[in-house]
Structures are given as structure tokens and as C-alpha cells.
Amino acid sequence: MLEWLHTEEIREVSGNSKYTATVSLGVMAAGFAGTLFIDGAPWVRFVQSGFEAGLVGGLADWFAVTALFRHPLGIPIPHTALLPKNRDKVSKAFVTTIQEDLLSKQSIMDKLSQVPLAAKLLRGAEEQLSTDSAQAGIRVLSDYVIRQVPLEKIAAYAEQELRRLIESTDMRRVLEKVLEQVYAKQYDEKAFDFVLDLAEKLVAKDEIRDRMGLMAVEALSHLKTNGLMQFALNAFVGFFNEEKLGTLIQQFMLNGIEGLRNEGNVNRQAVMRTLRHWLDQPDHQTRIASELEGWKDQLLTQWKLGEQLLGLLQRVQAQALEWVNTEDFASKYVQPFLSGIVRRLEEDPELMNKLELGLREQIARWIESNHHKIGGLIKENIDRFDDETLIALMEDKVGKDLQWIRVNGAICGFLIGLALAGIKLLA
Structure with missing residues (x-):
């Protein structure tokens, strides 16, 4: 019609x-x-x-x-x-004239060589980014891409690589490296101070004081000696009740803890030397490494790495979807990011030249492989009538x-x- x-x-x-x-x-x-x-x-x-x-x-x-x-x-x-x-002859001559003369490969390339393609494309793309349709398209495209991410495959691959990494880890070597860092950063000193703080808080409690006094009285009351020593012991127990003994012991321990906090304290230095000597013993390191190997095997068998990783990826995906669907996602994040890339490209003449040459090379290849279709398209339109x-x-x-x-x-x-x-x- x-x-x-x-x-x-x-x-x-x-x-x-x-x-x-x-x-x-x-x-x-x-x-x-x-x-x-x-x-x-x-x-x-x-x-x-x-x-x-x-x-x-x-x-x-x-x-x-x-x-x-x-x-x-x-x-x-x-x-x-x-x-x-002579329709076929005329059509063929018409097609040949257009394809080989008016729109020859060289004429197209010569015309394109007069146009700064890369600069125009970048400028046009940057201008389009500020339009409402482009920003809506960015949100839709980002949402689609995030939903297409194969979380199960990524989780399975990550689990496989983590297992391989954990299984290949030499815990003895890890222990040696950890001890090197502990000694270099004096983490053992800090750990000892932390234990002293806990001990001080525990000893300073009234119930602990009373408990230590009761234990001391009971111990002294069951202590059996002969003669004058027994008489002196009974006199001492009668003079010091549970509260006094507990306070005495508590103060003694608090003074000892306070002394151990001093880095120049002989007892502190002795404790730290003993601890490091024990940790440096090959037999002890072997035993600790063996315990770590057991913990590693338990982690691999009981922790369900695949499920944990998949759950993590799903949470990240949900947060990403919520983020890209906000109204200002494209204008606040994507547009400034892409505009910055365009500006950096335009400010780099060498990179722009490479981009221009690469673009022209791709267009030349496309024209080379598709130029013959011009004649086919013209003939197809002529044959339509x-x-x-x-x-x-x-x-x-x-x-x-x-x-x-x-x-x-x-x-x-x-x-x-x-x-x-x-x-x-x-x-």
C-alpha cells in the first residue's frame, strides 16, 4: 500500500x-x-x-x-x-560508479582523516553523560551487570584457591615469622603487661582478698610443727584473722605486679627471657606448629568456606544493587569518574594520538571487510522497485x-x- x-x-x-x-x-x-x-x-x-x-x-x-x-x-x-x-546494465553501472568512484575505500578514509574522530567521540560521550536518558541507562546497565555476576562460580573458585593456599601454608614457617614480628615489635612485652593488668584487677577484688585470707588461715591451721615453733605459729594465727591475712597477701601481690611492670625489673626480665627461651626451643615450636596444623585442618573441614564466601558475596551484591539504583548514582559517581577520564585523555596528546590511530585502524579494517556491502545494499534497494x-x-x-x-x-x-x-x- x-x-x-x-x-x-x-x-x-x-x-x-x-x-x-x-x-x-x-x-x-x-x-x-x-x-x-x-x-x-x-x-x-x-x-x-x-x-x-x-x-x-x-x-x-x-x-x-x-x-x-x-x-x-x-x-x-x-x-x-x-x-x-538494459535495467541490469544500468543498475550494475550505477552500483559500480557509487561503490568504486563516489564511495571508494580511499575516498571514505580520506574524508575520515580530516575529522578528529577520537576527540569528537570523547566530547560527544561526555555531553551525553549529563542527559537524563543516559543516567537512567547507566543505572539500568549497572543493575543488569551486577545481577549477571556468577556468585556461585566466584565463591567456588575462591574456596578452591583459599583451600589450596591454606593447605600449602607451612605453619612452622608461619610461626617463625610471627615470633620474629613479636620480638621486633615487643608484642610479648605488651602481652605480658596485658596479663599483669588482668591479674591486678582480679587480685584487687574484695572477694578474691577474702578468699586468699581464708585459704591462708586454713593452710596455717593445718600446719603441724613441734615445740616453740608450734606455739609461735598458733600465736601468729590468733593475731592475724582472715581479713588481715587476705589484705596482707593482696598487698604483697599488688606490689609484686607493680614491680613487674617496670622494664628494668630483674624478675620481669627473667620472666621474658624464660618465655622467649621456651618459645625458641625447636621441640616447643614443633608442638605449637602441630597444634596450628590441627586448627588449620579443623578450619577447612568445619567452617564451610564455600557457604561463608557465597553469603559474603550475596551481601555485597545486595548492597551494590541498592547503591546503583539510587537517584544520584550516575550523576554523583559515574559521570564525574568518566568525565575525569575524558579530561585526562584530552590532556595527553600522545595518548590521544594513539587512540586516534587505533580508531582509524579499526575503521579501516571494518571498511575493508564491509565495503562490498555498499553495492549489495544499493542493488537490493533498486531491485525492490x-x-x-x-x-x-x-x-x-x-x-x-x-x-x-x-x-x-x-x-x-x-x-x-x-x-x-x-x-x-x-x-
Whole structure:
């Protein structure tokens, strides 16, 4: 239906273009016919010769123009309807001219070489980033990409790599490295101070004081000696009750703890030397490393690394989806980030030159592999029309100029006829 309407429109325009040529031919015919019935005065024969020559010229040019597209008056005269008969040749010549001359590979590349493609693309992309449609598209695209992330595969791969890493870890070597850092950073000193703080808080409690006093009284009451020593012990127990003994022991221990906090304290130094000596013993390190190996095996078998990693990834994905779907995600984060990249690229002439060369190389490859499709596309569009529609289309595009050939033929014939009649009269 649309093709028929298009054909009718072309016919209407073509008909309008023929109007002037038809009028010129009609004028010549009317002039010639009118002079036939007028008395044969010299000026009549003079004008009649002009109209006669104009009519012959107009008819000859009408025949020539019509013969390009169809048989004149429907009569199959040889060497007429040239375009329909030679449609394949004309189409092939038309396609070849466009593909090889007007739109040749070199002409396209020469034209593109005059345009700074990389700069225009970057500038256009940056301008588009600020539009509402682009920002909405960024949110949709980001949401889609995040949802397509294969969490199960990533979790399985991460679990596999973590297991491989943990299983290949030499715990004896790890222990040696840890002890090196402990000694270098004096973490053992800090740990000892931490224990002293806990011990001080524990000893300073009233219930602990009373408990230590009760334990001391019970111990002394069960202590058996002979003679004077027993008498002195009983006197001491009778003088110091549970509270006094507990306070005495508590103060003694607090003083000892306070003394151990001093780095120059002999007892503290002895404790730290003993601790480090014990940790440096190969047998002890082997035993500790063995315990760590057991802990490592327990971690691999009981902790369910895959489930833990998958849960972590799912939480991260949910937070990422919530983030990218906020209204200001594109304008606040993506747009400034991409705009910054564009500005840095534009400020780097060397990088821009590489980008330009790379872009032109890719376009050249694309043109090289797809240039032949230009001819195919043109031929496909030409073959879409039947002969009548194609002729009407060509008449619409060039018919006006062709019709002026008819007008010029009639006018030139008229003038030539006048000239010949004048020559005849003079002769």
C-alpha cells in the first residue's frame, strides 16, 4: 500500500514536470495548424515555417526522451524503452560508479582523516553523560551487570584457591615469622603487661582478698610443727584473722605486679627471657606448629568456606544493587569518574594520538571487510522497485531536465525554421 502511494506521488510530480514541455509542443502544433487556414501572405508563410520546424523539433525530442523510458505510443519500435531493456546494465553501472568512484575505500578514509574522530567521540560521550536518558541507562546497565555476576562460580573458585593456599601454608614457617614480628615489635612485652593488668584487677577484688585470707588461715591451721615453733605459729594465727591475712597477701601481690611492670625489673626480665627461651626451643615450636596444623585442618573441614564466601558475596551484591539504583548514582559517581577520564585523555596528546590511530585502524579494517556491502545494499534497494516504479522515480529525479530538452527542441526548431524561411525569402 505504501509503495503504491509512493508511486502515485512520483507520477503526480512527473506529470507536473511534463506540463511545460506539453504546452510548448501544443503551442507549436496550434500555431502550425492555425497558419494553414490563413491567406498565404509572405509573413504567414514565414511564421508557419517557424511553427512547423518547432513542431518537428518538439516531436523529435519528445520521441527521444520517451524512448529512454518506454515505447513511444506503446509501439515497440526498435531501440526504444532503453532503460527497462538494459535495467541490469544500468543498475550494475550505477552500483559500480557509487561503490568504486563516489564511495571508494580511499575516498571514505580520506574524508575520515580530516575529522578528529577520537576527540569528537570523547566530547560527544561526555555531553551525553549529563542527559537524563543516559543516567537512567547507566543505572539500568549497572543493575543488569551486577545481577549477571556468577556468585556461585566466584565463591567456588575462591574456596578452591583459599583451600589450596591454606593447605600449602607451612605453619612452622608461619610461626617463625610471627615470633620474629613479636620480638621486633615487643608484642610479648605488651602481652605480658596485658596479663599483669588482668591479674591486678582480679587480685584487687574484695572477694578474691577474702578468699586468699581464708585459704591462708586454713593452710596455717593445718600446719603441724613441734615445740616453740608450734606455739609461735598458733600465736601468729590468733593475731592475724582472715581479713588481715587476705589484705596482707593482696598487698604483697599488688606490689609484686607493680614491680613487674617496670622494664628494668630483674624478675620481669627473667620472666621474658624464660618465655622467649621456651618459645625458641625447636621441640616447643614443633608442638605449637602441630597444634596450628590441627586448627588449620579443623578450619577447612568445619567452617564451610564455600557457604561463608557465597553469603559474603550475596551481601555485597545486595548492597551494590541498592547503591546503583539510587537517584544520584550516575550523576554523583559515574559521570564525574568518566568525565575525569575524558579530561585526562584530552590532556595527553600522545595518548590521544594513539587512540586516534587505533580508531582509524579499526575503521579501516571494518571498511575493508564491509565495503562490498555498499553495492549489495544499493542493488537490493533498486531491485525492490518494479520497472514502472523505477522509471517513475527516475523521471521524478531527472524528468524535469529531460522535459526542458523538449521545450528547447520546440523553441530551437521554431527559431531555426524562421531562419531557414528568411534565407529562402532572401534567395
